[in-house]
Amino acid sequence: MGIKGKATSLLEEFKAFAFKGNIVDMAIGVIIGGAFGKIVTSFVNDIVMPGVTAIIAMAGGKDAGEGLKSLSYTTAAGVEIPYGNFIGGIIDFLIVAIVVFLVMKKFLGFMQNMRKQEAEAPAAPPAPPEPSAEEKLLTEIRDLLKK
Secondary structure, X not given: OOHHHHXXXXXXXXXXXHOOHHHHXXXXXXXXHHHXXXXXXXXXXXXXXXXXXXXXXXXXXXXXXXXXXXXXXXOOOOOEEEOHHHHHHHHHHHHHHHHHHHHHHHHHHHHHHHHHHHHHOOOOOOOOOOOXXXXXXXXXXXXXXXX
């Protein structure tokens, strides 16, 4: 096979791979996951973090209005370590992990229930096997002898 044949074969394999349903489903999942990430980030930054910041501010004496980004630690050498964004990232991760866990748990539970229902459904009794040619002949002989 020449170079042209190999290139055509490679192109055909790529088309088969790229346009399979699994790849399209995965792309849709990535897009929806990105949108879900924005929702979670907004939830954490706009709803959860003001409460966390207020609690930390009450404990540490900082102004709660400064926000989570203002949370930092200054070392003895004067180096400032801002840990507020890190806390926000951890909370983002935990919320996403919990939601994914719950969704997958429910999805897998649903799939198990579907399989269980399919397994419990009584199967139709199998049709009796067709008699062999020998059995048919013997039946005919029997019926002729009865007459």
